[in-house]
Amino acid sequence: MNAPLRSEAAAEVPAESSATRQVLRRKGFPEAHFVGLWGGLGSGAACEHRGRVIESDEIEEYELVFVRHAETITLRFHRECWERCADPATSM
Numbered sequence: 001m002n003a004p005l006r007s008e009a010a011a012e013v014p015a016e017s018s019a020t021r022q023v024l025r026r027k028g029f030p031e032a033h034f035v036g037l038w039g040g041l042g043s044g045a046a047c048e049h050r051g052r053v054i055e056s057d058e059i060e061e062y063e064l065v066f067v068r069h070a071e072t073i074t075l076r077f078h079r080e081c082w083e084r085c086a087d088p089a090t091s092m
């Protein structure tokens with residue numbers, strides 16, 4: 001299970017980066033609202049950045065949680081990928 005890293009990180013983490021918006025648009029949730037960022041060990045899910053699996057024993061996983069109406073959308077990234085995606089100077 002992932003432990004909460006920062007539950008109110010919206011102010012300090014650029015979760016509304018254009019790269020994240022691109023992923024949301026691709027998934028069909030362009031207007032979803034950011035609600036929180038969670039961190040923990042990899043869950044075995046595929047990273048949104050390039051689809052590589054986030055292994056439970058390797059890299060820290062970041063989960064970005066969004067809501068759209070009653071739906072919850074979770075985007076998972078390797079920490080490394082997330083930091084790259086969150087940097088507006090680099091493209092996905």
Ligand SMILES: [Zn+2]
Binds near residue numbers: 049
């Ligand atoms: Zn990744």
